[in-house]
Amino acid sequence: MGISGERDDSGGAGGSGGGGGIAETAENGETGETGTTGRGGFRRKGAVGARARDLAAATPATRDRYVDLLRVASLAVVVLGHWLMAAVTPDGQVGNLLAVVPGLQILTWGLQVMPVFFFVGGFAHALAHRSRPRYAAFLRARLQRLLRPTTVFIAVWGVLALAVQLLGADRGLTGVALRLVTQPLWFVGIYLAMVAFTPPLLRLHGRWGWGAFGALAAGAVLVDVLRFAAGVPYVEFLNFALVWLAVHQLGFLRADGMIRRPALLAAAGLAGAGLLVALGPYPLSMVGMPGEEVSNMAPPTLALLCHGLWLVGAVELLKGAGARFAARARVWRAVVAANGIAMTAFLWHLTAMLGVYGMLLALGVRLPAPATAAWWAQVPPRLAAAAVLTAVLVAVFRRAERPVPPAPASGSGGPVAAVGVTLALFGVLGLSMTGFGGLLEGRTATLVAVRVTAPAAVAMALAGWFLVERAGRSRPRPRPRS
Numbered sequence: 001m002g003i004s005g006e007r008d009d010s011g012g013a014g015g016s017g018g019g020g021g022i023a024e025t026a027e028n029g030e031t032g033e034t035g036t037t038g039r040g041g042f043r044r045k046g047a048v049g050a051r052a053r054d055l056a057a058a059t060p061a062t063r064d065r066y067v068d069l070l071r072v073a074s075l076a077v078v079v080l081g082h083w084l085m086a087a088v089t090p091d092g093q094v095g096n097l098l099a100v101v102p103g104l105q106i107l108t109w110g111l112q113v114m115p116v117f118f119f120v121g122g123f124a125h126a127l128a129h130r131s132r133p134r135y136a137a138f139l140r141a142r143l144q145r146l147l148r149p150t151t152v153f154i155a156v157w158g159v160l161a162l163a164v165q166l167l168g169a170d171r172g173l174t175g176v177a178l179r180l181v182t183q184p185l186w187f188v189g190i191y192l193a194m195v196a197f198t199p200p201l202l203r204l205h206g207r208w209g210w211g212a213f214g215a216l217a218a219g220a221v222l223v224d225v226l227r228f229a230a231g232v233p234y235v236e237f238l239n240f241a242l243v244w245l246a247v248h249q250l251g252f253l254r255a256d257g258m259i260r261r262p263a264l265l266a267a268a269g270l271a272g273a274g275l276l277v278a279l280g281p282y283p284l285s286m287v288g289m290p291g292e293e294v295s296n297m298a299p300p301t302l303a304l305l306c307h308g309l310w311l312v313g314a315v316e317l318l319k320g321a322g323a324r325f326a327a328r329a330r331v332w333r334a335v336v337a338a339n340g341i342a343m344t345a346f347l348w349h350l351t352a353m354l355g356v357y358g359m360l361l362a363l364g365v366r367l368p369a370p371a372t373a374a375w376w377a378q379v380p381p382r383l384a385a386a387a388v389l390t391a392v393l394v395a396v397f398r399r400a401e402r403p404v405p406p407a408p409a410s411g412s413g414g415p416v417a418a419v420g421v422t423l424a425l426f427g428v429l430g431l432s433m434t435g436f437g438g439l440l441e442g443r444t445a446t447l448v449a450v451r452v453t454a455p456a457a458v459a460m461a462l463a464g465w466f467l468v469e470r471a472g473r474s475r476p477r478p479r480p481r482s
Contacts, residue, residue: 052337056329065326065335066319067120072338074117079349081111081287083386084379087370088357092173094180096290100370105285109273112286114187115247115308116315121191122251125198126205135199136413136471139421142195146343147424147465149400150188153347154431154461156397157181161436170437173361177354179435184346186298189429193241194248196421201245205252213253216246217305224302228281236299237448243300247308259316266313272306344398345390352389356382417471424464430457 059065087095098105125142132138161178164170170178204212220242226232253259276282281294282303288295296304315322325331360367360382368374430452433445439454446452 052333052340056333056336059332059336064123064323065332066323067123068335068339069322069326069331070116070315071120072335072342074113074120075342075346076338077111077113078117079346079390080383082350083353083383085287086353086357087375088173088367089370090361090367092176092361094173094176094354095370097370098285098287099289099291102284105283105289108284108286109307109310112307113311115304115311118190118194118244118247119251119254119308119312119315121194122198122248123255124251125195125248126202126252126255129198129202133199134414136417138199139195139417139468140471142198143192143421143424143468145401145403146188146191147468149343149347149397150185150428151462151465152397152400154428154458157351157436158439158458161439165438165440173354173358175437177351177358178437178439180354181351182431182435184350185428185432187346189425189432190240190244192421192425192428194245196418196425197241197245201249202252205249205256209256209258210253213246213249216242216249220246220300220302220305234449239300239302243302243305243308246305247312250308250312254316259312262313262316262319264313266310266317269306269309269311269313273303273310276301276303276306341394341398341401344394344401348393348397349386349390352393353386355389356385359385413471416467420464420467420469420471422464423460424468426452427457427459427461427464430454431461 085097087097087100089095098108128142129138132141161170164174164178201212204215208215220239223235223239223242227236250259259265277284280303282296282301283289283292283294285292286296286304286307288297294301296307326335357367368378426447430445430447431454433447434443434452434454434457436454437443439458444451444453
C-alpha cells in the first residue's frame with residue numbers, strides 16, 4: 001500500500017504500492033470456473049463463465065473457504081487504502097494522507113495487509129503444484145488469469161498514453177496519472193517471482209519445514225545488517241525476494257497444518273516490529289512514504305517481515321470465526337463473485353480514483369486541503385464514485401480474467417516458461433517504476449542497479465506473457481490426408 005505523486009528511483013516502485021488482487025478463482029488450488037484438480041476445489045460445473053451462485057452451490061464441504069475470504073478481504077483493504085491515502089491538490093498533484101497526518105501511520109500496522117495476500121498465495125500455490133507438478137503447466141495455470149488482464153491493462157494504457165502525449169495533453173493530473181496508474185504492477189512482479197520459485201521452495205519446505213522459512217528469514221536479517229551496519233551498496237534489494245518469499249513460505253506451512261501456535265507467531269512478530277521501529281533505523285509506517293530516507297516497503301525490511309508474522313498469526317487466530325462467517329451462503333456467494341473479478345478490479349482501481357478526481361477538477365469542484373474537515377466530508381462521495389467507476393471498468397475488461405479450458409500439455413517447455421516469467425517479471429516491475437509518462441521519449445528508471453525504459457518494459461512484459469502462454473503446449477498433430 002502507498003500512494004505518492006513521485007516515484008522512487010532507488011529500485012522500488014514509488015510509494016509501496018498496493019497489493020493486489022491476483023485473480024484466484026473460488027478454489028484454493030487450481031484455477032478455473034469449469035473445474036479444478038486442486039485439493040478442495042470445485043467439481044466440473046457447466047461451461048466457462050458459470051455464475052457465482054452456481055459455483056458457490058457447487059463448493060465441496062472440504063474446501064477451506066476462509067482462505068478465499070482472506071484473499072478478497074486483503075484486496076478490498078488495499079484498494080480502500082489507496083483511495084483514502086490519495087490527497088489530490090487543486091493543481092492536480094497527488095500527495096499521501098499519511099504524510100499530511102503522520103499520526104495516522106500507526107494504522108498501517110493493521111491495514112498494510114499485503115503479507116496476508118502473499119501468505120494466502122503460498123497456501124494456494126502449494127496445493128496447485130502438487131496437483132500439477134510439471135513446471136510449464138504449473139506456471140501457465142497459475143499465471144494466465146494474472147498476465148492476461150495485466151496485458152490488456154498495459155495495452156490499453158499504452159495506447160492512451162501515446163495518444164495523450166501526441167496531443168500534448170500530458171500535464172497536470174493527466175501527467176500524474178500516466179505515472180501513477182502503473183504502481184499496482186509492482187505487486188504483479190513480486191507475485192510472478194513467488195509462482196516461479198514455488199517448485200524449488202516447496203521442495204525445501206518438504207524437507208526442512210520451518211527450517212526453510214528460517215533460512216529465508218535469516219537471509220533477511222543478514223541483508224539488513226549489511227545494509228545498515230556495514231553500508232554495503234545494493235544489498236537491500238535482495239530483501240524484495242527474501243522477505244516476501246519468507247511470507248509466502250508461511251503459506252506452505254499452513255497448507256501442511258504446521259502453524260500450530262499462531263498466538264506465539266503474532267506476539268513475536270508484533271514485539272519484533274515494535275522493537276525494530278523503536279530502537280532501529282526503521283520508520284513507523286509499514287507502507288512507503290514520499291521522500292522518506294528508509295522505507296519498510298521499497299525495499300522490504302526486517303521490520304516488514306515481523307509485521308507479516310504478526311498479521312499471519314492474527315488471521316490464523318481468527319480462523320474459526322472466519323470459517324464460520326465464510327460458510328454463510330450469502331457471504332460465500334459474494335466471495336466467489338469477488339474472486340472472479342479481483343485482478344481486473346485491482347489493476348484499474350487507481351485509474352478509477354484518478355478519473356474521479358479528474359472529473360471533479362473538470363467540473364470546477366473545489367478540492368479542499370487534505371485532512372481538513374471539508375476534505376473528510378468529501379471522502380464518502382469520492383469513495384462511492386470511485387467504486388462505481390471501478391465497477392464500470394471491470395464490466396468492460398473482465399473478459400480477460402475469465403478462466404480458459406486447460407490446453408493440451410506436452411510435458412516439456414520448462415525453460416521457455418522460465419524465460420517467459422523472467423521477462424514478464426522485469427517488464428512489469430520496470431513499468432511500475434517508469435509509468436507511461438514519457439513513453440515516446442523512453443523515460444528511464446532504475447530497477448535495482450539497471451536502467452530500464454518504459455518502451456523496453458512494455459516489450460518485456462508482452463513477450464513474457466506470450467512465452468508463458470505458449471510454454472509446454474502440445475502442437476496439434478496434422479490430420480492424415482484421405
